[in-house]
Amino acid sequence: MIFVNLPVADLAASIAFYEALGFRNNPHFSDATGACMVWSEAIHVMLLTHDKWCTFTIRPIPPSDSSEVLLAISLDDREAVDALNATAAANGGTGDINPAQDHGFMYSRALADPDGHVWEAFWMDPAAVPTE
Numbered sequence: 247m248i249f250v251n252l253p254v255a256d257l258a259a260s261i262a263f264y265e266a267l268g269f270r271n272n273p274h275f276s277d278a279t280g281a282c283m284v285w286s287e288a289i290h291v292m293l294l295t296h297d298k299w300c301t302f303t304i305r306p307i308p309p310s311d312s313s314e315v316l317l318a319i320s321l322d323d324r325e326a327v328d329a330l331n332a333t334a335a336a337n338g339g340t341g342d343i344n345p346a347q348d349h350g351f352m353y354s355r356a357l358a359d360p361d362g363h364v365w366e367a368f369w370m371d372p373a374a375v376p377t378e
Contacts, residue, residue: 249282250317251292253299253307254361257281259338260293263360266337267330285319310362318366324353330367331355351375 254260257280261271264283269291275282279298283291296307308314321327334357335341343364344356352375354368 247288247290249290249292251294251299251302252359252361252363253296254293254359255296255310256360257293257295259360263334263338264291264293266333289319308362310358312362313364316356316364316366318354318368321367321369324369327353327355327367327369331357334359334365 252260257278261281261283265271269283269285272282272284272290275290275292278295280292280294283293285291294302299307321330331341338360340358342355343358344366346355347353351372352368352370354366356364356366358364
């Protein structure tokens, strides 16, 4: 399992954003300082208030217009990539923060959550990957 920990300025708004994208909240690992948002059995995102985040590290929280990491998530098809991007834009995030990439065998679009954390939704057909 992987737990991605993200600092958030507004916990309630971030929970609503991630729920709109299809994550579900696990209340067993959530409280007033953080929320465990589940994408799959293997992928969980911990949304942490700034105060809670600061109990894990002394490093500063980067500004929302910077990119500390890009998290890529595989989806079933191109339409799902487009839908996730549109859902992010309609629910407090920013769609297409980078140009879409279409390589034929792989298609991706990047979005940002309300705190500027970057997610790249992609679809890939491994059978269509060009060989050298």
